Amino acid sequence: MDRITLSIVIGALVLLVIVVELVRQRRLEEQYSLLWLGAATALVALAISRDLWDKLAIVVGIAYPPTALFIVLFVAMIMILLHFSTVISKLTRQNRQAAQEIGLLQWKLNELEKQLAQRASGDQPQP
């Protein structure tokens, strides 16, 4: 194993450990950890198999094989960011619906309290 391979494997393993630890502590939901785990695993797999790495570089037309690693990382980053955008959009939509419900429920609650206060004060209840 040459130096660069070793460095990349160590870096990727550290990333794996951090991600797993975050999931274990429940600071990261499993569903959002999958992409990170996938990216780290792909990085390790590529780093320890020079053959695969060289072949991939030739297939996508990269003259200098180690660059392939950066491409893999870059693509993984883009996918993760895009995934986050979809997650944010979903949260925005759910948040909006929740806020609308809160407003409508608050109005209903106020109406009920008004009716209740009227009855308690001995007035005829409103029809």
Added chain:
Amino acid sequence: MPIPLPPDKRLLVIIPAYNEEASLARVIASVKAAMPQADIVVIDDGSRDDTARVGGIAGAHVVTLPYNLGIGAAMQTGFLFARDGGYDYAVQVDGDGQHDPSEIGEILGPVMAGEADVVAGARYIEDRGYTTPWPRRIGIVILATLISIVVRRRVTDPTSGFRASNRQAIQYCAGHYPPDYPEPESVVQFARAGLRMKEVPVTMNPRYGGQSSITPFRSFYYMIKVILAIMVDLLRQPPRFGR
């Protein structure tokens, strides 16, 4: 001229308001004068001023959103209120005084007569002296042209929020309403959902007070965002009813 509402029909006037304490009481009073039988709901879109209190004192129902969601989401809240309250018709009147409530009859008439599911009051069908700053006017013309092509019907004022809807349209809007800058996009959505829409000429006033949400930079952003939204809508399956 207050128009008669059939005794078995219920009308809800929805007033979306964001920081409109200066004009809201006047708007509510003129709605009451024009449509004494209507229920009024103010959707206070997370205002930082006294909008909610002013609305309550003026005799409207007030639904206060916990934070600012944007005009489209506020209107959708109004449509949810109308749907859940079993209203037959809903009319949108902006809280800034731009729309003249004495003209509610003009837009509600064709809806009650069954001529259309949604009727919008349009500023530019007849010249009634309403002037729009020219950058915004150009934006509206571009949007109107694009939307007219898409819906295959002449639309002159797709940005008008002065609208009347029947029960079918209320149910549709409660489920699908664009969250911000909703009016032009909703014209396209209505057409694709099979709702019949119509424009009638109305007069619009300059706002009574407060601040317009549309600055020159936002006009441009508005146009780009709306055109994009309309294009993306066209790539979707036609929307279905229900949430």
